[in-house]
Amino acid sequence: MIATAWSLLPPLVALVSALSTRRVLPSLAAGGLCGALLLALEHEPAPVALPLGVIHFVQVGILGRVSEPANAQVLVLIALISGFVRALEVSGAARGLTSSLTAIATSPARAQLATWLSGLLLFFSDLGNILILGPLFRPLYDRMDLPRERLAWIIDTTAAPVSVMIPVISWGVYIIGLIEATEEGADGLQIFLDALPFQIYPLLSLLFVPLMVIIGRPWGPMARVWPRPDVVDTRPRAAPDGLGPGAALVPLGLLFVVGLGVGLHQLALEGQLTGAGIRLSLASAYLAALLALLAILAPHGRSRRAIDAFQEGLGRATPLVVLLIFAWTLGEVCSGLGTGPYLARLLGPRVPAPLLPALVFGIGAIISFATGTSWGTFAILVPLALPLAMDLQLPVPVIVGAVLSGGVLGDHCSPISDTSLLASASAGSAHGAHIATQLPYALAVGLASLLAFGIAGATGSAWSLGSGAVVLLGVALASRWIRAHDPTGGDAATGDERGRRPDAHG
Numbered sequence: 001m002i003a004t005a006w007s008l009l010p011p012l013v014a015l016v017s018a019l020s021t022r023r024v025l026p027s028l029a030a031g032g033l034c035g036a037l038l039l040a041l042e043h044e045p046a047p048v049a050l051p052l053g054v055i056h057f058v059q060v061g062i063l064g065r066v067s068e069p070a071n072a073q074v075l076v077l078i079a080l081i082s083g084f085v086r087a088l089e090v091s092g093a094a095r096g097l098t099s100s101l102t103a104i105a106t107s108p109a110r111a112q113l114a115t116w117l118s119g120l121l122l123f124f125s126d127l128g129n130i131l132i133l134g135p136l137f138r139p140l141y142d143r144m145d146l147p148r149e150r151l152a153w154i155i156d157t158t159a160a161p162v163s164v165m166i167p168v169i170s171w172g173v174y175i176i177g178l179i180e181a182t183e184e185g186a187d188g189l190q191i192f193l194d195a196l197p198f199q200i201y202p203l204l205s206l207l208f209v210p211l212m213v214i215i216g217r218p219w220g221p222m223a224r225v226w227p228r229p230d231v232v233d234t235r236p237r238a239a240p241d242g243l244g245p246g247a248a249l250v251p252l253g254l255l256f257v258v259g260l261g262v263g264l265h266q267l268a269l270e271g272q273l274t275g276a277g278i279r280l281s282l283a284s285a286y287l288a289a290l291l292a293l294l295a296i297l298a299p300h301g302r303s304r305r306a307i308d309a310f311q312e313g314l315g316r317a318t319p320l321v322v323l324l325i326f327a328w329t330l331g332e333v334c335s336g337l338g339t340g341p342y343l344a345r346l347l348g349p350r351v352p353a354p355l356l357p358a359l360v361f362g363i364g365a366i367i368s369f370a371t372g373t374s375w376g377t378f379a380i381l382v383p384l385a386l387p388l389a390m391d392l393q394l395p396v397p398v399i400v401g402a403v404l405s406g407g408v409l410g411d412h413c414s415p416i417s418d419t420s421l422l423a424s425a426s427a428g429s430a431h432g433a434h435i436a437t438q439l440p441y442a443l444a445v446g447l448a449s450l451l452a453f454g455i456a457g458a459t460g461s462a463w464s465l466g467s468g469a470v471v472l473l474g475v476a477l478a479s480r481w482i483r484a485h486d487p488t489g490g491d492a493a494t495g496d497e498r499g500r501r502p503d504a505h506g
Helices: 005-021 024-041 046-067 069-090 093-104 108-121 126-143 148-157 170-182 188-198 200-214 246-270 275-300 303-316 318-337 339-347 353-371 374-391 396-413 418-427 431-459 464-484
Strands: none
Touching: 005 024, 005 318, 005 339, 005 353, 005 374, 024 046, 024 318, 024 374, 046 069, 046 318, 069 093, 069 126, 069 170, 069 275, 069 303, 069 318, 093 108, 093 126, 093 246, 093 275, 108 126, 108 148, 108 200, 126 148, 126 418, 148 200, 148 418, 148 431, 170 188, 170 318, 170 374, 188 275, 188 396, 188 464, 200 396, 200 431, 200 464, 246 275, 275 303, 303 318, 318 339, 318 374, 339 374, 353 374, 353 396, 353 431, 374 396, 396 418, 396 431, 418 431, 431 464
8 A cells, every 4th residue: 555546645634624624733633643544554454453543643643753852852942932932022022123113214115114124123923023013013104194904915924924934933943843854864954944045935025025115106906095094093102112122132142142152062062063953052042042031121020021921932832833743743654655755656757847846836825825824834745745856856945945935825815814814903904905905916926936936946046036036026117107107197106205195204
């Protein structure tokens, strides 16, 4: 039964279940249990195989994955990062990092660029990014008569695309853990770093925001919400938290210094920086950063709040930890069944190798759109796509980039995505309006990414990203030209020229 059509059943069960129920966690469990039963059926008759399959699922799958030292370290690290990030958010330190940027936002264009830059700075948490920036910039957008849908689009577009590219936060640790569990002996960090130039959709999304702010003009449903004087917020502004940028910059700076120092120490001791050494560096760095944050907050009477938030963050990591365990289990049974080699033999003669990255990107976008989760999409596709790439001798970084890009694209477009829901709520926009105004922009970046992945599949070159950037530059220029020649006179631009209302600049 190994390496036959039956080997496709576990991932298919997980995929169909996820698409139909929109619940990734039980879908991964169902796929893993199905695979364990198939493995048991190879050696035992059906009546005996059923209980043995369940035992195999628990013992070799769940407990076996958790008991591996490397995997256990990943789980602890994810919890530690989640706790630190939550403490940084709740204490007000993260808000202090970005609040100073609002002072330079003296025009509509600068307000949008300040929002975009703040999203880049708050790289450590996608949801924290959204929850902080929405309330911070919403009064500014209202005073400048900028649509709240515009704010929702920018904070949504700078949340996941930034976080998915950072290897030292929970996103990166999670993805690296999936890679290393899928391919035994693989250097997950190196593969992740090599895949950065091929995270085409996140990179192009981050580029598209300043292109549209500086060069382009609003188009599609976004143009129809411009201007919106009826949403001006006349409520009194909240008092500042009283914490400057240093409250976050000092712990984050210490995180970098300690992580680098411990990493260099491990390198000197062992002659190479192993996965265990990297995880030790990160755990030490986040612990030092937490202690520094508590010391900074103590004079302000906020250390107790930060400790409570840290504990809350540990609890918030539980769903991610369980998701990763079930993803590892599904990958383990697929490896035992030979799913990857069979899929390679099945697709190899039928699908041209250069098209596979674009195909993986599209499949990832569909799964993520239907389930509303990029993390769940990674958990389903990484155990399938990596073995496929290796068996067909495709560039692994390109395939990894395609999986991650597809997951983020679908998450952006999905009305049931948690980031999209929080972005609309945080910005004060109706959720349907946020999805309607963001969707054309996300699809434009998605089509540009699809072209770039086609070129990357043929060449394996990171320069394929440039083709997508050229397409988006053309979109921005075309939107400017069309608005300039609009016979209705609607040059309600994104930047300083928009509106010409007497109160447009506050």
